[in-house]
Amino acid sequence: MNRKVSRLLTGIALLVIVLLVWQYYPPTKQHNNVTHDEGFNRNLMPIIYTKHARCRMGYRHIDEDEVKQILLNGRINYKKSQLNSKPDPKYALEGYTADNQHVRIIFAPSQHGMVVITVIDVNEEWQCDCK
Structure with a gap:
């Protein structure tokens, strides 16, 4: 009888561990099989800056x-992109500037060029009056 209880408790413990791991490390979502740059033209010109982007x-x-x-x-x-946004999809690109600023x-x-929104x-909250 002790052996059955021991196996049952071991099984329950393993199940709890699997559920905890699943909760804290959920499987990554597939992005509709979108590859790294599919649908995104990095060479679209001119680059058009919104007033908000210039302020920021x-x-x-x-x-x-x-x-x-x-x-x-x-x-x-x-995760931060809005590929189904209308009228134009929005892509969130991340990287580091020459002075190591994570942005x-x-x-x-768009049909007129690449708009910077x-x-x-990412690492610092700047105070600004941008609307």
Whole structure:
């Protein structure tokens, strides 16, 4: 009888461990089999900056060259992107600037060029008056 109880308790303990691991480390979602750059043209020109993006760039000390480097070399963060956004999808690209600033830049490719929506410093919350 002790052996049966021991096996039952061991089974329950393993089940609890699996459920805890599942809760804290959920399986990553597939992004509809989207590859790294599928549907995203990194060479779309001209680069068009919104008033909001220009404001954020000023407060965060990020210049146009750094934005271009993130556009060309940044990693798409699909969790922060809005690929079904209308009228244009929004891609969140992340990377590090030359001065090691971790940034996320939201780009929206449009028929007029690549629109920079906003610029975010991932590690630091800057005070600004941007609307």
